[in-house]
Amino acid sequence: MLDRPPIKVGILGATGTVGQRFITLLSVHPWFAIHVLGASSRSAGKPYATAVNWKQDMIVEDCKPEAFKECGVIFSGLDADVAGDIETNTDQRAHFVRLNWPVFSNAKNYRRDPHVPLIVPLVNLEHLSMVSQQQALHSPPLKKGFIVTNANCSTTAHVIPLSALERKFGPIDTLMVTTMQAISGAGYPGVPSLDIIDNVVPYISGEEEKIEWETRKILGGIADVEPEQLVGEKMLQEFDLHAHTPLKISASCNRVPVTVGHMINVSVKFSRSPPPSPQQVCEALRAYRPGAQVHGTGAGVSVGRVRQCPVLDIKFVVLADNVSIGAATSSIINAEFAVLKGVVG
Amino acid sequence: MLDRPPIKVGILGATGTVGQRFITLLSVHPWFAIHVLGASSRSAGKPYATAVNWKQDMIVEDCKPEAFKECGVIFSGLDADVAGDIETNTDQRAHFVRLNWPVFSNAKNYRRDPHVPLIVPLVNLEHLSMVSQQQALHSPPLKKGFIVTNANCSTTAHVIPLSALERKFGPIDTLMVTTMQAISGAGYPGVPSLDIIDNVVPYISGEEEKIEWETRKILGGIADVEPEQLVGEKMLQEFDLHAHTPLKISASCNRVPVTVGHMINVSVKFSRSPPPSPQQVCEALRAYRPGAQVHGTGAGVSVGRVRQCPVLDIKFVVLADNVSIGAATSSIINAEFAVLKGVVG
Amino acid sequence: MLDRPPIKVGILGATGTVGQRFITLLSVHPWFAIHVLGASSRSAGKPYATAVNWKQDMIVEDCKPEAFKECGVIFSGLDADVAGDIETNTDQRAHFVRLNWPVFSNAKNYRRDPHVPLIVPLVNLEHLSMVSQQQALHSPPLKKGFIVTNANCSTTAHVIPLSALERKFGPIDTLMVTTMQAISGAGYPGVPSLDIIDNVVPYISGEEEKIEWETRKILGGIADVEPEQLVGEKMLQEFDLHAHTPLKISASCNRVPVTVGHMINVSVKFSRSPPPSPQQVCEALRAYRPGAQVHGTGAGVSVGRVRQCPVLDIKFVVLADNVSIGAATSSIINAEFAVLKGVVG
Amino acid sequence: MLDRPPIKVGILGATGTVGQRFITLLSVHPWFAIHVLGASSRSAGKPYATAVNWKQDMIVEDCKPEAFKECGVIFSGLDADVAGDIETNTDQRAHFVRLNWPVFSNAKNYRRDPHVPLIVPLVNLEHLSMVSQQQALHSPPLKKGFIVTNANCSTTAHVIPLSALERKFGPIDTLMVTTMQAISGAGYPGVPSLDIIDNVVPYISGEEEKIEWETRKILGGIADVEPEQLVGEKMLQEFDLHAHTPLKISASCNRVPVTVGHMINVSVKFSRSPPPSPQQVCEALRAYRPGAQVHGTGAGVSVGRVRQCPVLDIKFVVLADNVSIGAATSSIINAEFAVLKGVVG
Missing domain, CATH: 3.40.50.720 (NAD(P)-binding Rossmann-like Domain)
Structure with missing residues (x-):
């Protein structure tokens, strides 16, 4: 206390x-x-x-x-x-x-x-x-x-396991995410019911670009600006946007007729070779203890279906309670x- | 033509x-x-x-x-x-x-x-x-x-079978209707999805009063105003609002997470005694040929589950394609x- | 303890x-x-x-x-x-x-x-x-x-406020209930999704009869059988099924695409005349303290939209968490x- | 005729x-x-x-x-x-x-x-x-x-535009598809409503493997078996499973609470370099006239949101009426x- x-x-x-x-x-x-x-x-x-x-x-x-x-x-x-x-x-x-x-x-x-x-x-x-x-x-x-x-609530959901994987296996090189986002993510009144009941809307304005950009800033580090400059007595710094490894990201965003819970299909390719196996990924996720204390029940994300991706290295599914974890x-x-x-x- | x-x-x-x-x-x-x-x-x-x-x-x-x-x-x-x-x-x-x-x-x-x-x-x-x-x-x-x-699209749905029944069995005395109305009845953008997905909203502004009032005007006739008055050479007339039998109506309206199709539970009591049996009601509805030609596919209503009502006389279910039959x-x-x-x- | x-x-x-x-x-x-x-x-x-x-x-x-x-x-x-x-x-x-x-x-x-x-x-x-x-x-x-x-979970929901009203205003004479029941009430696997997504099913097998019968047994009392008989040293008794006032009940049951929560439209007529006003009904429901302790959060029912019924006396809406209150x-x-x-x- | x-x-x-x-x-x-x-x-x-x-x-x-x-x-x-x-x-x-x-x-x-x-x-x-x-x-x-x-109804949906693209731009090298499939694809009774109303199920048994395998057979050609063999007077042939270019495919399949209509997010990488632009892809899809006559209304697929993919070359969305196009x-x-x-x- x-x-x-x-x-x-x-x-x-x-x-x-x-x-x-x-x-x-x-x-x-x-x-x-x-x-x-x-x-x-x-x-x-x-x-x-x-x-x-x-x-x-x-x-x-x-x-x-x-x-x-x-x-x-x-x-x-x-x-x-x-x-x-x-x-x-x-x-x-x-x-x-x-x-x-x-x-x-x-x-x-x-x-x-x-x-x-x-x-x-x-x-x-x-x-x-x-x-x-x-x-x-x-x-x-x-x-x-x-x-x-x-961050945006869908970015928030997938960077949590991605961060865990980078800490264990080093930088991610490529990321493809397809989101199926709940209507509660759009606020109120949000999506008109006639547009979404018994339907999927394969577009959320600005969302794909937000996910692609925000992910790089969040997973990236902080570096001294070059050439070096001073701010008072400190070095001027900048967010490096994952500069150690250019992170290629493609996001596809969909709105689904679900009230709460963003479901995200993720595929990743690691910089390191050979990449970790699905089993090693599972173990890393299970063992992950974030630096910040989790804030009560629900404010986490669930990861499942960790498996080989025939195109990148590993694919899995993320489910996040967007209301609890969000904003x-x-x-x-x-x-x-x-x-x-x-x-x- | x-x-x-x-x-x-x-x-x-x-x-x-x-x-x-x-x-x-x-x-x-x-x-x-x-x-x-x-x-x-x-x-x-x-x-x-x-x-x-x-x-x-x-x-x-x-x-x-x-x-x-x-x-x-x-x-x-x-x-x-x-x-x-x-x-x-x-x-x-x-x-x-x-x-x-x-x-x-x-x-x-x-x-x-x-x-x-x-x-x-x-x-x-x-x-x-x-x-x-x-x-x-x-x-x-x-x-x-x-x-x-x-008329309102939910009124339209139930007055069609009620009219058929009045033509065959004489005036209806009491009517209780409970509607489960589709979101398309509310126009666009209409009901916010957060209010209606996985939910029932047991209130539609003004709807119950509209159904109760409009039903009387539609099922009622036209009568000379008393005392008699002339409009030019004709008698002044008025809508009698079902004056031959005071029609008691209670409507309860609900919005349900359905895109198209108003479902209505109806119970009626007839003025005549004994009332028709469920079988007679079914036969009357099957035999009914409305004066106006039906306007293509879908622009009708379906009636089902005709059965005894333990409180009034007969209860049944009406399903109407509110988009086809409506406005x-x-x-x-x-x-x-x-x-x-x-x-x- | x-x-x-x-x-x-x-x-x-x-x-x-x-x-x-x-x-x-x-x-x-x-x-x-x-x-x-x-x-x-x-x-x-x-x-x-x-x-x-x-x-x-x-x-x-x-x-x-x-x-x-x-x-x-x-x-x-x-x-x-x-x-x-x-x-x-x-x-x-x-x-x-x-x-x-x-x-x-x-x-x-x-x-x-x-x-x-x-x-x-x-x-x-x-x-x-x-x-x-x-x-x-x-x-x-x-x-x-x-x-x-x-009792059945939809019966359970409406008898709670009805019991409160009978304790305050004496016996109910007539009851009309229309239910909109959640799919969780049907167990698992229950209703196939193709039957209920974007749809209302206006029929639940045996449900209307169950509600009509169970309500009388629950709201009724216990009386000595006549003519009197002994069981050991006690009088033989029976459930009187609301015999003090024959209770007319008509139930109409519908399944709606909602996961949890039975919504019920109720109209009641009291034996006493004049009947209580909507305001008196509201006050009675607010003041009601059931004999049994409520069992944690959610295991109650909510009543709203208490208003005059143009056919019976009073109508209102009941919403019950059928999972918490049920079985x-x-x-x-x-x-x-x-x-x-x-x-x- | x-x-x-x-x-x-x-x-x-x-x-x-x-x-x-x-x-x-x-x-x-x-x-x-x-x-x-x-x-x-x-x-x-x-x-x-x-x-x-x-x-x-x-x-x-x-x-x-x-x-x-x-x-x-x-x-x-x-x-x-x-x-x-x-x-x-x-x-x-x-x-x-x-x-x-x-x-x-x-x-x-x-x-x-x-x-x-x-x-x-x-x-x-x-x-x-x-x-x-x-x-x-x-x-x-x-x-x-x-x-x-x-083929499987989700395979059917995406191979139609992919085939059009291969005819115009040559072989596809890599394909990532994420499906959001309607419940009607699962037959009847299919998915229990408790599993899918207000939910996404990120797994359909066997579906991902089916899509990955069937796509190669359908988009592939027919080739003489080597070494050459005769069947009667003809050369023995086989389906080449897209052998001219090994086709890497990763499919992720989800069930969504939608009655009819499979929505699919597709990303493709072409063998040729430079790849076609989004505009060229749009033009190719618009100009495409399949060899077989389209079979009445609805039995086609819609493609939208054709845009650059930051990871592969092009991404787009496919919507197919799985009932009309299917089985x-x-x-x-x-x-x-x-x-x-x-x-x-």
Whole structure:
């Protein structure tokens, strides 16, 4: 247990599906205490009636910094179309990072930013080290404010076993993934029922590119920029995007009529030769103990049908509870780790 | 076959689900030729790309009368929230009925109007006789313009067998219906998939009241108003709402995860005593030949499981293809009948 | 907590869906300890590999009494087609009740037996009092053996709120129920997917009659047989099947493409006049505290949409988690109560 | 049209899902007249009540040759577990091929036989030429009897566009396919609903191996055996299994909660370098005119989302109506072609 008073937290986008999940998880959290709920001006000013048993109900606030001034951490479940503006823009009213808040954001807006960590808790928590450079490069430099993002829920699912395999067998060279994603991954109202009941939709806008790009950033490391440069007294660093081995990835994404649970068919080719056998892969996955503690029941992934791939080396099936492992859970674990490491002041 | 040139028709709300169905059905219709497609100003001005093999594509127009001046009939698939204004309001631009067009509307707006027929083709085409009074009472009186509505798709499904039973066994006294309605009945985007996949939603806004009210108007007759009044040389008439026997109806409506097909559990009590047996009911339904010709495959309803009801008299199950029997099909059959009867000039 | 050593229990039909549920619930039960698993000879002799963390795995036995001799209680999840023979027939090998075991059975075979209680835990635990008469009338009289049954899962769902309403407002006169039942209610393999995906099946074999009959037995009381007869020193009694008010019931049953959760549309007419208002009904349901303790999360039913019924008095919707409330849960609560009351020795 | 009297045909396995489809298609066929229906002895002797409007109903026969003696062609929808015995075994009663019937079989039993053509109508009808060798090698040689098989429905779906691409761009080198298959592909009762509603099952027994193997036979050619051997006056030939380019294939198969329609994600690498662009692939698919006439509406496949694959060359999505394109349709087109080519006497 943490030997300090709970940290007051604000939730941006509190009325959406990710926001609701933040509230469910944080309302019983030992370290964080929900202090402010922010949403669009459409909801602002209304009471937030929820099933959780709070002593007193809360009023939803506009996503303006004044309301959040007592908060030590901001969680954001904002949609991508507003997240950029509210989380970091130069408008003084809405500038959460600039105003020195740690922001843990689920939106896709800053995932590709060269200074922003994109962290899957069981995989690359060490990327949190880039926060100090992010702060130093800000103008003016930030003492407490920063932004950390988490990945798309289908990326999150497959990088967990892939990370385990790379730790054991060295770099992966080629990756083909075909996803069958649950409708809960699309938020609410999400996919119209007429499009998906008794149907498969073999397209999810932007998803394939996201998986292909995010996987490289997450499985990649951090390297000194060449030629060498200094930031204060430290070397300027960058995410290397799996530069030690160019990682070829092809993702095909499908939406299926399932409420919860992303099923993913994965084939991989390893750099090393000969590659591990299916049995060695099974043993590596069974033996894998991620660095971060798993966060309660369900927030893991299941791997099955590990077998030879006649084209690449090994193929297997990944099933992830996209609600438990996704968005809100990842943001919160990232924040816990940031607290433990002293990154959150 | 009709011995006259095809009637040019306009379709209001041509881009919605009902409008699309109008286009599908009318593009191969022997009597009607699609001439103008109208939609909200959001779509107006764009080409209407469809699967039907028209020689030349059409441009969607604003729903303003000028564009429709060559049309002899207007079909309306407008949503209820705009239908009232566009179909009949006093704004000179948008006043289709007032400007003397016959309008066959699928919207709910005028279904309860005491001068507007609410017609289910297989059931109460004789209600078309109220059109002349509707025209005469208009100020100024209309020569060609009028509005005829058709019913909600779940009402349509159960009144067909109920009408057959009333013709054979006399008035129904009590009716309990429980619907399990397909998502296609809610249009597009309609029900969010997260609400309905692996779920039943035991509520459809306004539906129970609509079924209870519309059933009485459709199964009811037309009677002289008392005390007697004249409209020109004719007696003023009204829909009697099943006045010969007060019809008690209780409807319970549910949405189920089914794409097409409304399933309805019906229990009825007849006025006459003793009531018909299940076998007599089966025979009556088998022998029933509706006055209007059935409109191709699928545009009927199926009845099964006719059996004793321990509370009322008889219970049975109705299954209707809500897409084939619904909205657009009913409007078109009503228009065909109006042409045959000379109600459309 | 019970101040006695755990009672060893045997489970008949341990490999079916109900049997699996018995095992899940009993493996963490404070009073009962699973001692023998019985199944058909097809499974007998094999180890029962389960997810539960038993210290040592168990071998499935044939459903013959020898294997169960140390058990104090038998739970039966046997299918109806074998339950009758195995639970009580005169074949000495298989005669569990005759051999003096208390049997809590989920099968339908003995539900209508005039000496066998049919108990829904939240509703009519007082019917357990008929056990002593059942034992006394057996030839030869039984000291410890008896059979108690529980109801069909859709009956169980609606009798809970109906019981609450009868306690508050007196007897119900008429009841119409339309069920939309989940596929999990049909066991495994149950309904073929081709029959139910994107479909409603408006028929469940025997279900409507079961609901109509079981509801009367459960909501009814126990009365002295007339003319009076003695059983030993007690009056001979019978289940009165709601004799104080003949209860008219009509049930219509449908299978819907939902995995878990029976949704039921209910309309009721009370004997008393005037009937309670929807608001009074809501208040009565909210205030209701069943005699038996609720058995953990989910093992209740939800009632919503309480409103006037234009035909009977009041209509509402019941949603029950048929897996949590059903079969195994009811049997176990009945057994707990029997232990508390000293009916199990 | 064929200038000859209709050929009387017998259907083996007439009561299963494939058999029912044979009956539906053949009952309106211009060349073939259903003459005998054969099924297991469980059904034999009963009338076959169907929806098709035959003048007189037919009695289902046992699958013994005597009943089929007037038939010129046999279609078989038998399940794999009995197909081998009934279609070709040495038991004199059941030896349809040996007794000189042309058999068009949907079972998997003979698909891999080195003398039996495995034909997808739009793809490799030329493999029919192996029939004469099959007859000559039989002991004693057959004059009229032979067996032709058709492929698994998911293989059938993807080989059609692959064949079009090979004709235009030369051999395919590598193929990765991930299927999302409808439940109708599993026959009836097929997949239990509890396993598939709101779920994906990432495994179909034997399917991946079947796709990998059958694709090579279908896309491959026919070559003289080396060293050369004679069969009568002809060279002994064999299916070359795509020997001109070893075809690497990896298939991953999933069952999804969809009633009809197999969706397949395909990635291909061509032998030639540079490979065709996505645009060239689109053009080739649009221009493709298969040698065999397409058999009515629906019996084709749709290809979409043709795009670059970052790992192989090109990826795209295939959607096939597995009921229309599958089993029975393929067998019948194969038989039509055999009649046209004089292979059926």
